[in-house]
Amino acid sequence: MALLNRLKEYRARLGINQTELGKLAGVSRQTISLIERGDYSPSVTLALKLAKICQVKVEDIFEYEEDAS
Amino acid sequence: MKTKKMGTYKKMGLILLAGAAGGGLFGALLGAGMELYGSGIASGAGNVLSALQRVMLPLMIAIGAAGILAGESCIWKMKNIGEEIAGAEDEACDRLEYEYEKAGAFGMKANIITQALCMLVLSTGYSMKYIGTEASRTGHFLLVCIIFILYFMYAGFWQARYVKCVQRVYPEKKGDPASRKFQKEWLESCDEAERAMIYQSAYKSYMTANKTIPLLLVVAMLCHLFFDTGIMAVVLLAAVWIIVMLSYLNSCVKIRREKLG
Numbered sequence: 001m002a003l004l005n006r007l008k009e010y011r012a013r014l015g016i017n018q019t020e021l022g023k024l025a026g027v028s029r030q031t032i033s034l035i036e037r038g039d040y041s042p043s044v045t046l047a048l049k050l051a052k053i054c055q056v057k058v059e060d061i062f063e064y065e066e067d068a069s
Numbered sequence: 070m071k072t073k074k075m076g077t078y079k080k081m082g083l084i085l086l087a088g089a090a091g092g093g094l095f096g097a098l099l100g101a102g103m104e105l106y107g108s109g110i111a112s113g114a115g116n117v118l119s120a121l122q123r124v125m126l127p128l129m130i131a132i133g134a135a136g137i138l139a140g141e142s143c144i145w146k147m148k149n150i151g152e153e154i155a156g157a158e159d160e161a162c163d164r165l166e167y168e169y170e171k172a173g174a175f176g177m178k179a180n181i182i183t184q185a186l187c188m189l190v191l192s193t194g195y196s197m198k199y200i201g202t203e204a205s206r207t208g209h210f211l212l213v214c215i216i217f218i219l220y221f222m223y224a225g226f227w228q229a230r231y232v233k234c235v236q237r238v239y240p241e242k243k244g245d246p247a248s249r250k251f252q253k254e255w256l257e258s259c260d261e262a263e264r265a266m267i268y269q270s271a272y273k274s275y276m277t278a279n280k281t282i283p284l285l286l287v288v289a290m291l292c293h294l295f296f297d298t299g300i301m302a303v304v305l306l307a308a309v310w311i312i313v314m315l316s317y318l319n320s321c322v323k324i325r326r327e328k329l330g
Contacts, residue, residue: 019159028241028262030163031261033159
């Protein structure tokens with residue numbers, strides 16, 4: 001299972017850094033960095049929060065990609 | 070499905086048989102070794118113990134000094150990296166935070182290992198039989214005890230300084246290290262990804278304990294069998310094993326019960 005995301009792109013559109021996005025979402029900068037790198041799949045609550053901050057739908061930021069196997 | 074189950078039981082049976090055979094062979098070799106060198110090993114162990122008792126003071130000073138050196142260098146490094154983190158860009162921050170975590174982990178490891186070593190050194194003379202002898206006076210046992218207490222105080226304060234150091238870089242981290250609720254408050258101030266990391270590490274620690282404790286229990290039993298080291302080590306290890314297992318299993322049940330509402 002892979003969760004692709006475009007959080008970095010949407011964050012850049014907002015013109016804010018990871019620390020600022022983390023503050024808005026109530027998480028640490030490291031968590032934002034982990035999500036952007038695809039090393040951590042956020043909870044539904046956090047994903048919704050991030051989508052709300054970026055003013056887009058969750059599916060615009062996160063995309064589920066099934067394994068070829 | 071049935072075939073798979075049979076395979077599992079067969080595999081487990083073979084593992085148990087291999088374990089029994091290995092244990093038997095190991096026991097036989099150890100028994101033969103004890104017959105041949107038993108008295109030598111016992112007197113060698115006695116010599117090591119008295120040698121350790123003689124160098125208890127310099128050993129305690131060396132361990133304490135190494136602990137202080139490691140602790141202070143770690144705090145110094147953490148402060149420097151912390152200052153860099155404050156003004157770093159996102160990408161650089163990832164690397165710096167890893168360095169910060171690594172430095173902190175090194176300091177904490179040194180703190181715990183030196184405390185354990187201090188206890189080991191002290192325990193070589195921590196016996197009424199030894200304290201009453203002339204050797205304890207020439208070995209400055211009282212001074213060793215004072216250094217031990219002072220180092221433990223330093224180690225405790227160091228842990229509080231470490232927490233304060235982390236809290237300066239990450240002010241969102243809550244908890245007073247002097248409070249009994251510190252662990253709870255710290256965990257509550259962590260976000261979901263940090264908690265996931267803590268839970269992963271905690272589970273790994275549980276798995277390590279689950280493998281190590283039974284092994285140490287066997288070693289303690291064998292030592293008691295061949296060297297008559299006493300049953301206390303076996304009792305304590307068995308107690309630790311039970312406590313670790315029960316704590317994990319009870320926690321699983323408690324979480325399930327809470328989910329039921």
